[in-house]
Amino acid sequence: MNWGVKIVLVFIAFVTGILFMVFKSYNQKTDLVTTDYYAKELQYQEKIDEMKRVQALSAPVKFEVNGSELIIMFPKDFSGKLLTGEVVLYYPADKNKDVKENFSIQDEPLKLAIPSKNRGLHWLHLSWKDGDVTYYFEKKFFI
Numbered sequence: 001m002n003w004g005v006k007i008v009l010v011f012i013a014f015v016t017g018i019l020f021m022v023f024k025s026y027n028q029k030t031d032l033v034t035t036d037y038y039a040k041e042l043q044y045q046e047k048i049d050e051m052k053r054v055q056a057l058s059a060p061v062k063f064e065v066n067g068s069e070l071i072i073m074f075p076k077d078f079s080g081k082l083l084t085g086e087v088v089l090y091y092p093a094d095k096n097k098d099v100k101e102n103f104s105i106q107d108e109p110l111k112l113a114i115p116s117k118n119r120g121l122h123w124l125h126l127s128w129k130d131g132d133v134t135y136y137f138e139k140k141f142f143i
Contacts, residue, residue, distance in 0.1 A: 050136035085128025
């Protein structure tokens with residue numbers, strides 16, 4: 001085989017590889033974190049203030065995965081207080097596996113059921129209200 005044929009074969013392999021990568025990337029599913037991203041971005045200073053309030057608590061928010069359940073324990077600062085809010089278990093790989101639940105608790109840990117198919121990296125987004133004061137906590141973890 002002469003050098004001209006080898007160059008043509010390498011060029012054909014290169015073009016085939018590029019076309020394969022274009023095809024695969026075109027079919028790759030990409031989910032946005034949220035559909036109203038820009039509106040939420042403008043309100044992010046409120047989230048920063050809520051996160052600072054969480055850091056100012058006497059103890060951190062703790063959580064643990066126990067089997068197919070996520071247990072969230074609030075600090076003693078909230079003893080005897082009614083907490084209402086929302087917990088989101090964000091799964092970056094697939095928005096269909098996100099878990100979102102509203103809650104209202106008093107003096108007990110928050111328990112969230114985790115579907116068995118949700119394995120991998122998650123973001124815990126926890127926002128709650130104690131009277132008129134709002135708090136926000138987020139943490140990355142693996143299941």
